[in-house]
Amino acid sequence: MKAEKRADPAEIDRLVHEPARMAILSILDGVASTDFMFLQRALGLTKGNLSVHLSKLEAGGLISSSKAFERSIPRTTLSITPEGRQARADHWRQLERLRGLSSFED
Amino acid sequence: MVCMANQSARTARGPEASRTAAIAAEYDALQGLVWVVWGSGLLLAAITGQILACISLGGFLTLAVPPWYRRRYGIVNPTTGRNLRVSIGLLIAASVVALSFQVDRSVELPVLLSLLALAGVLCVGQMLLLRRVGLSPVHWIVYFAVAVASTGPLAGWARGEGLSTYVLAVTGAATIALGLIDHLRLARALAPVHNEG
Numbered sequence: 001m002k003a004e005k006r007a008d009p010a011e012i013d014r015l016v017h018e019p020a021r022m023a024i025l026s027i028l029d030g031v032a033s034t035d036f037m038f039l040q041r042a043l044g045l046t047k048g049n050l051s052v053h054l055s056k057l058e059a060g061g062l063i064s065s066s067k068a069f070e071r072s073i074p075r076t077t078l079s080i081t082p083e084g085r086q087a088r089a090d091h092w093r094q095l096e097r098l099r100g101l102s103s104f105e106d
Numbered sequence: 107m108v109c110m111a112n113q114s115a116r117t118a119r120g121p122e123a124s125r126t127a128a129i130a131a132e133y134d135a136l137q138g139l140v141w142v143v144w145g146s147g148l149l150l151a152a153i154t155g156q157i158l159a160c161i162s163l164g165g166f167l168t169l170a171v172p173p174w175y176r177r178r179y180g181i182v183n184p185t186t187g188r189n190l191r192v193s194i195g196l197l198i199a200a201s202v203v204a205l206s207f208q209v210d211r212s213v214e215l216p217v218l219l220s221l222l223a224l225a226g227v228l229c230v231g232q233m234l235l236l237r238r239v240g241l242s243p244v245h246w247i248v249y250f251a252v253a254v255a256s257t258g259p260l261a262g263w264a265r266g267e268g269l270s271t272y273v274l275a276v277t278g279a280a281t282i283a284l285g286l287i288d289h290l291r292l293a294r295a296l297a298p299v300h301n302e303g
Contacts, residue, residue: 019123022123023123023126023127026123026124026126026127027126027127027130029127030127030128030130030131030185030238031130031131031133031182031183031184031185032183032184032185032186033181033182033183034130034180034181034182034183035180035181035182036180037179037180037181038130038133038179038180038181038182038296039180040180041179041180041296041297041298042126042129042130042295042296043126044297075181077181077183
């Protein structure tokens with residue numbers, strides 16, 4: 001049998017795996033940066049829910065944020081970090097390995 | 107394994123998540139009102155005959171559209187690579203259409219090269235700029251209509267003095283139609299969110 005990294009469900013990165021956070025990382029991976037308003041519109045999340053997810057991602061080092069004022073209106077700009085890109089890529093690879101488990105059940 | 111609690115439909119499922127990411131990556135190309143305003147300037151130029159004034163007005167008003175999108179839907183800064191590709195693409199497209207128009211002015215052909223070129227650059231350009239979001243049937247209908255409009259000379263249209271009017275009118279109508287459909291797709295994807303109490 002070909003030696004491969006084992007597909008271990010316990011290795012799923014739960015910080016990335018959560019659907020809303022996965023969607024946030026997917027959006028940020030395709031752009032240089034975006035702001036809180038766009039993410040909220042695109043994902044359909046409430047402000048509070050989105051804030052919680054962004055805080056967790058930032059605490060995990062997967063995204064970075066900066067705050068500025070535009071005509072007295074606060075703007076939070078968000079971008080993915082290199083660690084965030086890597087974590088997202090690793091997560092998809094792990095999911096592919098897990099999907100490969102189904103071949104042993106046939 | 108997948109936690110589906112507290113998620114909206116836009117985030118919960120794979121295909122919708124990837125479509126959301128596609129819309130973000132191609133947000134700049136979906137700001138269709140830019141083309142609606144620009145196309146309106148061209149159409150106005152065709153109707154009034156005040157070509158320079160109307161095109162200038164259209165260009166000036168176009169500048170107000172991106173800030174409107176920023177206020178309403180938020181900000182997305184495209185990658186440097188995308189900005190470069192868009193700039194080069196627009197330059198090539200404008201050059202191709204302009205050169206083709208010069209040929210139409212110099213030589214009376216049975217079809218208008220400028221409108222054939224326009225159909226081509228619109229099709230190729232939007233296929234590249236909206237590679238992830240994709241094109242709608244309306245896009246293809248517009249490209250086809252512009253290509254068919256290039257046969258205007260066969261019907262006796264777009265000859266002599268009428269050439270500029272005809273080309274401006276077709277170009278204006280096409281950009282308005284394409285701009286509207288892209289704006290509607292963006293507006294539907296970024297519908298307002300109900301904030302918590």
